[in-house]
Amino acid sequence: MTADRVEDLLRTLAPQVLGVLARRFGDFDAAEDAVQEALLAAALHWPGDGVPDNPRGWLIQAAARRLTDAYRSDEARARRELAVFAEPAGAEVPDEDDTLTLLFLCCHPALTSASAIALTLRAVGGLTTAEIASAFLVPEATMAQRISRAKGKIKASGVPFRLPADDERAARLKSVLHVLYLVFNEGYTSSAGASLHRTELSGEAIRLARLVQRVLPTVLPQSSCEVTGLLALMLLTDARRPARTGPDGDLVPLEDQDRALWDRSSIREGVSLATAALSDGPAGEYGLQAAIAATHDIALRAQDTDWPRILALYQRLETLADNPMVTLNRAIATAMVHGPTTGLDLLATLDERLAGHYRLDAVRAHLLERAGETAAAIGCYEAAAARTTNAPERRYLTVRAARLRAEGP
Template sequence: MTGTRVEQALTRAHREEWARVVASLVRRFGDLDLAEDAAAEAYVVALERWQRDGVPPNPGGWLTTTATRRAIDRLRRESQRHDKHQAARMLVDDSPPEPVGAVQDDRLRLLFTCCHPALGMEARVALTLRLVGGLTVAEIARAFFVADTTVAQRITRAKAKIAAERIPYRMPSATDVRERLAGVLAVVYLVFNEGYLATAGDDPVRVDLTDEAIRLGRMLRDLLPGEGEVSGLLALMLLSDARRAARVSRSGELVTLEEQDRGAWDRVLIAAGHALVRESIDAVAAGGPPPGQYQLLAAINAVHTDAASARDTDWSQIVALYDRLLRIDGSPMVRLNRAIAVAELDGPDVALAGIDRLTDALDGYHAFHAARADLLRRIGRSAESRSAYDRALAMVGNAAERRYLTRRRDQIAP
């Protein structure tokens, strides 16, 4: 088999199987470093063996078996680690342990371990994105707008704290699940966002990540059917993913919401998302707690997907929903998205004034400059618009988005 085909198979296996392999090893060995190292070794071995023997029918099973053997070999070599050496010998019996808590999926167990309250929120998210989402340190860094070294340090320190405080890898109780829910939802949403519009690489959309995030969202809802924010996050992901087929043109260019072919949207996913949003509205009307950020973002997406065309969008309702969201989350990103909606309601001049107030906070974010460029274009400030597009292009990593921004810039006369 050619090296290219093997590399493609390995890339696919990494995206689809990494979390399963790591989670399975953590369940067996209870050691995050050992699990990650053994999984990485298995992929190195696969590069050699698959070129010689061909890609196995079940890559995930092959990688898990190989990684398990590597982990056991390492533990046996390190005889001074007596407790883990004993544990390794016990692993000859592969019978699954008895369930003792609320979560029975290896990856979700790993996710809740990474989101233990003893860890800071930034460490929880970074560690989980690495071990469960399979994102690289660079991808996580871009998601958080921080340096690669910062993310690497967070992950290393989080692992050290888990080991030092003997945080168990176990199926959490129902109480544990609720205590860690905010961190878990943040992780799932970031995994989805990285798949929805990849920060780098030739693939503008990473379906493996969006599908994994939605799968985790569905499992969380099965686990916590009464939690409004769980349903809100799932609705938000479904309504966003429903537009996947229309988001990239045949030439590989990003297609904005306004220009998308709405006939290509997945109506089954839209119906499912709308049902979850209505469920949230009914719960609030019945005296339940006010909606959280994911429920409000889902409601905004419901308004977008309910419109037959971009012209029919109820922008006043969208701005009103953003106003409610600002009471919960007054971050610059929310303010940026609200300003973009205001442009459709009150005009680009009003929106530009609001966006310019965010310069200090968002100057290093490409979408900020892209939004400014579009508003400047609409009010006829062409030279400034081209400059803003250039700033956005200098920062963007997604190939499809780069093609879109390049075309929009080049449509403006020098």
């Protein structure tokens, strides 16, 4: 097996092995160190010696041996070894259940979103600290401290390595889905930097959402609709990524995109999942967002978009989520159905809640342009450009303002 294929296999197995070790030994930090050593040994030997018949078992045994050796010099050696050997043979839970448990642990509600995202990408996603730091444009030392503090907080909380009890699951699952949603959004539209996309983040979010969607029905069957809705939303949104930027990396707005470039296989899968999410139970936030994305994606031309349906879906979503971004998007849909002036009136209700946010300025500029208020639109485009920290978005907004200024009243 080539080194690249070994690397792919190790990335898949890493969270499974870490889940087993963390559950058996009860020490997340030490388990992660031992797993990293085992992965390094495998990466060095497997390409030349061949992959073992049971690679997961090999890694578990190698990491457990390292942990046991480390504990021999620890005062708690006897107690920890007894806990390990008291576990009956064959008591391993299924591979993916351990990974799911690890994901729940990393997304503990006690952690901030930033810490949960970093820990999830490190422990479950298999990204290095340097890769995560690069994605979020912070120094590696800063990210290492963030991850270390998150692990310390989990350890201090004494949370056992197991799926949360029945009465905790809804809140914990909400945290898991929110973290995956944030990781995807950061990958789809980077909050800062020279690139619009960070595909390593959006791709990892989709991979983890697939895992949760595959495993969760056997563990939390009553919650599977929202997981399905989140995966559908990611696929339907990511399907448009190939058309979101031009050859020079500049942003292409939805209405101007070449829809022949959209990923039709992802759209088909996403539409199927969105339909299932809405038909299998009460519509949730992610399911409704997926339905909105599907409505955009099935329109072969921008002018074919069913804006009345999108507006109705945003109105339903707003009853579930008191989120100013939902209202912002409803204002766009309102403008498309009832005219830009009506949309602008709705935007005025967000002036306090979204004060200083570039997206409010950008949407207002777009609607003012549609309403023929060129001077006001130029001012809002320029204000939005000054506030965004993403280079392609800033260039797009600046060019819009310059084009309107050149065209004159």
